[in-house]
Amino acid sequence: MRTVRIWFRKIGTTRFISHLDLTRCMSRAIHRAKIPLWYTQGFNPRALLTFALPLSLGVAGERESVDIKLEDDNLSNEELLERLNAAMPDDLPVFAVTDPVMKPGKIAYGSFVMTVDPEGRDAEALAQQLTELFHRDSLVVPKHTKSGFIDFDIRPYLDRVEVCPVEGKVEIRAMLPAGSEMNVNPSLLLEAVQKELGLDLYTQIRRTNLYDEQFHAFQ
Amino acid sequence: MKPELEKILMKVQKPGRYTGGEWNSVVKDKHAVDVRVAFCFPDTYEVGMSHLGMKILYSLFNEKDYIWCERVFAPWVDMEEQMRRNGMELFGLESGDSIHDFDILGFTLQYELSYSNVLNMLDLAHIPLRSADRKGLSPLVVAGGPCTCNPEPLADFVDLFFLGEGEEVDLEVIDLYRAYKKEGRSKEEFLRAAAQIEGVYVPSLYTVTYNEDHTIAAVTPEPGVPATVKKRLMLDMDRSYFPEKFVVPYIEIVHDRTVGEVFRGCIRGCRFCQAGFIYRPVREKSVEVVDRQCHALCDSTGYNEISLSSLSTSDYTKIDELLDQLLSWARDEKTSVSLPSLRVDGFSNELMTKIKSVRKSGLTFAPEAGTQRLRDVINKNVQEDELMKTVNMAFSGGWNTIKLYFMIGLPTETMDDVAGIAELGQKVVNAFYSNPNKPKGRGVSVTLSASSFVPKPFTPFQWEPQDPIPLLHEKQRHLVQSVKTRKITCNYHDADTSFLEAVFARGDRRLCAVLEEAHRMGCKFDGWNDYFSLPRWMEAFEACGVDPAFYANRRRSFDEVLPWDHLDYGIRKEFLIRECQRAYADTTTPNCREACSACGAACFKGGICYEDR
Numbered sequence: 001m002r003t004v005r006i007w008f009r010k011i012g013t014t015r016f017i018s019h020l021d022l023t024r025c026m027s028r029a030i031h032r033a034k035i036p037l038w039y040t041q042g043f044n045p046r047a048l049l050t051f052a053l054p055l056s057l058g059v060a061g062e063r064e065s066v067d068i069k070l071e072d073d074n075l076s077n078e079e080l081l082e083r084l085n086a087a088m089p090d091d092l093p094v095f096a097v098t099d100p101v102m103k104p105g106k107i108a109y110g111s112f113v114m115t116v117d118p119e120g121r122d123a124e125a126l127a128q129q130l131t132e133l134f135h136r137d138s139l140v141v142p143k144h145t146k147s148g149f150i151d152f153d154i155r156p157y158l159d160r161v162e163v164c165p166v167e168g169k170v171e172i173r174a175m176l177p178a179g180s181e182m183n184v185n186p187s188l189l190l191e192a193v194q195k196e197l198g199l200d201l202y203t204q205i206r207r208t209n210l211y212d213e214q215f216h217a218f219q
Numbered sequence: 220m221k222p223e224l225e226k227i228l229m230k231v232q233k234p235g236r237y238t239g240g241e242w243n244s245v246v247k248d249k250h251a252v253d254v255r256v257a258f259c260f261p262d263t264y265e266v267g268m269s270h271l272g273m274k275i276l277y278s279l280f281n282e283k284d285y286i287w288c289e290r291v292f293a294p295w296v297d298m299e300e301q302m303r304r305n306g307m308e309l310f311g312l313e314s315g316d317s318i319h320d321f322d323i324l325g326f327t328l329q330y331e332l333s334y335s336n337v338l339n340m341l342d343l344a345h346i347p348l349r350s351a352d353r354k355g356l357s358p359l360v361v362a363g364g365p366c367t368c369n370p371e372p373l374a375d376f377v378d379l380f381f382l383g384e385g386e387e388v389d390l391e392v393i394d395l396y397r398a399y400k401k402e403g404r405s406k407e408e409f410l411r412a413a414a415q416i417e418g419v420y421v422p423s424l425y426t427v428t429y430n431e432d433h434t435i436a437a438v439t440p441e442p443g444v445p446a447t448v449k450k451r452l453m454l455d456m457d458r459s460y461f462p463e464k465f466v467v468p469y470i471e472i473v474h475d476r477t478v479g480e481v482f483r484g485c486i487r488g489c490r491f492c493q494a495g496f497i498y499r500p501v502r503e504k505s506v507e508v509v510d511r512q513c514h515a516l517c518d519s520t521g522y523n524e525i526s527l528s529s530l531s532t533s534d535y536t537k538i539d540e541l542l543d544q545l546l547s548w549a550r551d552e553k554t555s556v557s558l559p560s561l562r563v564d565g566f567s568n569e570l571m572t573k574i575k576s577v578r579k580s581g582l583t584f585a586p587e588a589g590t591q592r593l594r595d596v597i598n599k600n601v602q603e604d605e606l607m608k609t610v611n612m613a614f615s616g617g618w619n620t621i622k623l624y625f626m627i628g629l630p631t632e633t634m635d636d637v638a639g640i641a642e643l644g645q646k647v648v649n650a651f652y653s654n655p656n657k658p659k660g661r662g663v664s665v666t667l668s669a670s671s672f673v674p675k676p677f678t679p680f681q682w683e684p685q686d687p688i689p690l691l692h693e694k695q696r697h698l699v700q701s702v703k704t705r706k707i708t709c710n711y712h713d714a715d716t717s718f719l720e721a722v723f724a725r726g727d728r729r730l731c732a733v734l735e736e737a738h739r740m741g742c743k744f745d746g747w748n749d750y751f752s753l754p755r756w757m758e759a760f761e762a763c764g765v766d767p768a769f770y771a772n773r774r775r776s777f778d779e780v781l782p783w784d785h786l787d788y789g790i791r792k793e794f795l796i797r798e799c800q801r802a803y804a805d806t807t808t809p810n811c812r813e814a815c816s817a818c819g820a821a822c823f824k825g826g827i828c829y830e831d832r
Contacts, residue, residue, distance in 0.1 A: 013220055013240035016228055017469040021235060025469055028242075028521030031552075039553065058229050087521070089242045089469075202226050 001038045002073045004080060005100040010061040012091035019054040025092065026066060032087035035080065038069040052104045052218060053178060053210060056185060059112075060206040065218070067100055101219035102212060109211040110178030112186045116170040117202045123165035130163045130170065133196055134189070141191040154192060157184045178210065221315045227301040235470035236264035237298060239312035242467040243519065245277075246313050247287040253397050256280055256288040257311050257318040259326045261336035262746065264292045268466070269474035271528060272327060272364065276385055278462035286393060289313040290466070291324075293336045294343070296744070302343065309343040319344045322357045323396065325389075326377070328366035331723035332716060332746035334373060337362075338738040341376070348735060350378050350423060356406045359396060363389070367420070368450075368497050369676040369783040372723050374422035375731035378406070379413055381420075382786060383450030383497075384483070386460050388418040414444050418451030420786065427728055427782075433769060435727060435780040449787040450497070454825035456483065456504045461512050464519045476524040476557075479513040480504065481541070484826065485530035486811040488818075489587070490598045490802050491629065493675035494530055496795075497788050499818065500826030501811060506537050510544045523554045532558045533565025534812075542573045563601045566609045571616050582613050585624035588632075589639025595805045596631050598798070603643070610647050615656040620664045621647060627694045627711070628672040628686035630802060637694045640667055641701035641709075648706045666708045669698060671717035675724050676783045677790055679798035682775040685721040687768075688714045715753040719745060721771035727782040730770075732763045791819035 010022070017025065026049060030037060039045040050067040077097040084094045118126045133139070136155065143152035160175035176184040186205050194200050210218035220238060228234035249255065258277055260267030267273060273290070280288035289311030294302060302309070308317035318324060324346070326337050338348055341360070347353050350360065362373065363381035370380045381388055392413055399409045414421040424444045428436040440446050453459035461480065468475070484501035485494065504512075513525050525545065527535075535541065545556050556573070563584045586601055588594045594601055610621055625640045644667045651663035671691050674683045686694070691714040702709050723730060737759035744750035760767050775781065777796050784792075794817060801808060808816050811827050821828035 013238035014469065016234035016238050018235070021470050024471065025467075028467060031521035031523060032242075032518070045553065057234070089240060091240050202229075204225075 001069055001071060003067050003069050003100055004077060005065050005067050005098050006080075006084065006094055007063065007065050007096040007098065008061075008088070008092055008094045010055060010064050010092060012060075014089065014091040015055075015058055015060040018057050019051070022054075023049060023051070025089070029084065029087045029089075029092070030068065033080075033083040035068075035075070035083060036070060036072040038071045050104065053107055053110070055207060056187065058205070059186070060204070062206055062208045063210070063218075064207075067104070098219075102216075104218075105180060106212045107179040107210050107218055108177065108181065108213045109175050109215065111208045111211070112172075112174045112176060113206045113208055114172040114174065114186055114189065115166075115204045115206075116172065118168070118170060119201055123168050123170050127163045127165045127170045129197065130172065130193065133192065134158050134161050134163065139192050139196070141188050141195060143188060152188070154184060154188050158189075161189075175211075175215075223305065223307060224310075224315060227298070227305060227307065230301055231298045232295065233264075233470060235468075236292070237294065237312070238469070239315065241469055242521075243464040244290075244313055244466045245281040245287070247281075249287065249314060249316070251284075252287040253285040253400070254287075254323065254393055255311075255321045256286060256323045256325060256393070257291045257321045258288055259291045259318075259324055259337075259340055261293050261326060261328075261333040261340060262744075263295060264468070265470070265472040267292045268468050268472045270327065270329065271478050271480060272385070274462055274465050274478075275460065276325075276389060277466070278464060279386060279390070279460050280393070283390070283393075285397065287313075289318075289321075291318055291340070293333075293340055293744070296750070299339075299343065308345055309340055317344060319346060319358070322400065323359045323361060323393065326360070326362040326364075328362050328364040328370070328373070330746060331366060331372075331720045332751075334723060334734055335738055335742040335745050337373065338376065338734060339743045342738070348738075349375050351375070353378070354406065356396070356400060356404070356409055359406070359409075361392070365494065365497060366724075368493070368786060368788060369725065370420065370422065371427075371728050371782040372726040372730040372734060374728045375735075377422070378410060379419055379421045381451070382418045382448055383788070384452045386453055388416060388451045391416050392419060411444075417449055420448040422728075425785065434775075435782060437780065438782075438785045440785075447785050447787045450789065452498075452502075452823060453483075454502065454823065456480075456502045457508045463512075463515045465516060465522075467520045467522075474526065475522075476526050477513055477516040477520060477522040478526050478528045479509050479516075479545075481509050481527050481529045481532060481535045483529070486534055486827065487531060487600065488598055488798070488808055488810060488816070490596070490679040490798055491587070491626065491672060491675075493678050496677045496790050496818070498530065499789060499811075499820035500823060500828045502826040503536060506541045506544055509541055513545060514548060517549075517552065517554055523552070525549065525554060525556045527556065527558050531562055531565070533561050533570065538565075539569060539573075542570070546573060563609050564605045566612065568612055568616075571612060582618050582620070583622040583624065584609065586643065587624065587626055588629060588636060589625060589641070589643050590636045592805055593629060593632060593636045593639070595807050596802045597629055598802070598807050600807055600810065603646075606643070607646065607650055610650055611654055614651050614654045614658070614663075617658050619651070619658050619661050620666075622666040622668060623647070625667060625669045626672045627669050627698065628691050628717075630672075630680055630683050632694075634694070634697055637697045638701040640669065640698055641703070641707070644702065644707045644709075645704065648704055663706050664708070665706060666710070667698075667702070669695065669709070669711040671712055671714050673717050673721045673724055676781070677788050677795070679795045679802060681725065681781065681795065682777060682779075682799065684774045685718065685771045687772050688718055691717070713748060713751075716745065716748075716751055718767070718771055719751075719753065719756055722767045723770075725782065726770050729763075729765055733759050733765050736762050789818075789820040789822050791817075794818045 037047040052065045080097045139155040142149045367380040482503040484498045
């Protein structure tokens with residue numbers, strides 16, 4: 001038995017599927033690719049799929065990963081890549097298969113690119129407005145937790161946020177806490193924009209990478 | 220994906236219903252095809268995507284290079300609201316293009332309560348509802364499926380109906396359309412030509428006249444149009460088209476698995492069951508073909524579950540052989556096999572161990588009625604001791620959850636028959652506790668599920684009145700009060716929806732106006748309890764001056780002209796009358812494998828009618 005890390009992108013149509021659906025989708029693709037998965041030895045044998053860090057519904061992912069356990073380790077990573085890609089939907093392409101280096105538990109940050117549609121507004125001005133907003137002393141938004149909504153100040157987590165106009169749109173590039181310890185969902189930034197500026201602008205969110213505590217990219 | 224769609228999707232539940240792009244979905248160049256077809260299922264994505272008929276026809280059409288068939292489902296109300304607000308028309312999932320400009324919109328009519336969704340979907344595509352208001356050849360609105368055995372309540376909206384199985388006739392009509400489109404011919408010319416194809420019913424070419432008592436006087440075809448339309452069917456199931464690929468949805472759907480179709484038709488002839496008559500005669504596939512089709516589908520989809528589908532899978536003549544064959548590879552591929560429709564008398568120890576071998580699921584049986592007398596009336600041909608033998612076998616095999624399906628409101632039913640349902644449940648509970656091999660340390664759970672009987676066309680009960688709603692409610696209460704133990708859970712279907720189903724099942728063309736009015740009043744998703752409103756429907760009936768009880772609760776005489784009398788499903792009326800009379804005499808009829816009862820299906824020249832008994 002050996003563990004391999006499958007690297008994929010979740011783009012286009014697949015950003016609209018939930019994490020649970022992604023799990024099912026991935027299992028089926030692996031089944032189609034005839035990859036010999038290792039199954040648990042219990043009463044109901046099942047395969048183990050471990051995703052590095054689930055994405056919220058609607059958020060695209062440029063560098064996502066899932067770990068699987070293989071029964072037969074004669075398969076090279078190159079061959080796995082080829083077989084998987086032939087079995088994946090177009091909007092869920094696999095771009096690498098590697099041996100895992102870091103443990104998913106080490107993930108501490110995620111980098112996000114949020115493309116805001118100014119809907120007729122001047123992109124430069126909007127970018128300026130957003131930059132000012134994210135530099136306020138505090139920025140309290142309602143955050144959904146297990147015990148209901150709480151007031152949550154996101155400002156302490158916005159030190160690594162840049163806003164700039166790009167081709168008539170506005171891009172928010174943000175490095176935000178992500179992982180099991182602390183998590184700031186990028187949609188909270190949009191929440192702040194709506195609450196403080198009264199703007200409900202259509203925004204596409206992409207997670208571009210994951211990092212550990214020292215900002216080393218997740219491997 | 221189109222940007223307008225992406226924007227909306229963030230605002231609706233389960234956006235995965237509307238994205239398209241699933242594995243095995245077919246995308247073609249729209250400029251390289253002659254005919255664009257929208258296969259419309261008038262219910263949600265999860266329901267429609269589970270339907271085998273759609274999977275078959277989708278693949279069949281798309282194998283032709285000149286056809287591009289896309290899938291269309293009824294958007295849920297939140298999505299509809301967003302679409303209407305943003306001026307987005309109903310679109311095909313594959314291209315994202317509005318179906319307004321498609322050549323053919325094909326609806327599948329699986330249940331009467333989806334009719335309001337048919338109109339709503341046309342409306343969402345900004346297509347005139349009435350055939351007469353659509354002057355051009357396209358879009359052509361067609362419909363198929365079991366409900367077309369009485370399509371009259373939709374006669375004003377649908378240009379042509381397909382009767383029976385669609386694998387051949389659908390393509391014949393598409394080919395005819397393609398030729399007529401190229402030649403620039405009119406819709407009238409096309410419909411007249413299509414009406415000559417066997418299995419095609421063009422309602423606008425028939426005139427219905429009525430008597431003073433509101434019954435039908437006559438259905439008169441225009442000159443040159445066939446007086447009766449006969450259903451089509453596939454005689455050689457081994458050679459009948461079956462897809463090697465299913466579209467694999469991103470989101471979970473109702474039946475999310477490989478489906479192996481083992482046969483069509485049913486030998487049984489339960490007198491309430493429309494499917495048991497309109498799909499005759501029984502035609503089986505061979506073990507090799509079912510096995511090959513299941514394996515190919517598991518390979519192409521990645522599903523690890525196979526469901527063997529038919530009206531009564533334990534009646535397949537080689538069921539043991541088929542299971543052995545499937546399990547020979549399925550076990551290694553961690554794939555399970557399930558049998559959705561088991562008969563009480565078709566459950567053997569051998570069968571039980573085989574379906575248990577990969578994964579264990581609950582057991583469901585349908586005795587349909589609580590007493591032997593009533594089971595004989597409906598020709599269910601299941602004996603109480605068979606049920607006891609079966610549940611004991613299941614208990615010994617480790618099961619402790621049994622679900623039993625019943626109907627209330629069956630012809631000749633008394634309150635004692637209703638109480639008999641609870642008594643039968645009690646006997647199953649008692650059987651568990653007196654079984655020495657029952658699972659240790661666990662109690663038993665028996666669910667009794669009661670639906671309300673809906674008389675359907677082409678059954679021996681097609682002349683029967685449905686119990687009025689208050690009587691159905693009384694019977695439901697009586698059932699609940701008759702249950703004496705907590706080991707039994709009792710649930711029943713809403714009588715209001717069964718009433719509406721009964722109206723439309725045996726309705727005629729005068730219901731078209733009611734349907735249109737109900738649509739205008741906002742009726743949709745009538746099969747969903749959260750959306751169904753009988754008071755709103757009653758308003759629509761009233762506004763149109765139509766009495767729904769005339770259709771649901773009235774006993775017809777054997778010589779009345781029925782709205783579907785000009786449609787020929789091979790089943791002779793004399794046979795249905797004979798069966799109805801036998802029902803009232805508590806007499807059962809042997810199944811097709813035991814003896815032929817001369818129903819008329821032999822006219823199709825194949826299937827079980829010509830096998831050695």
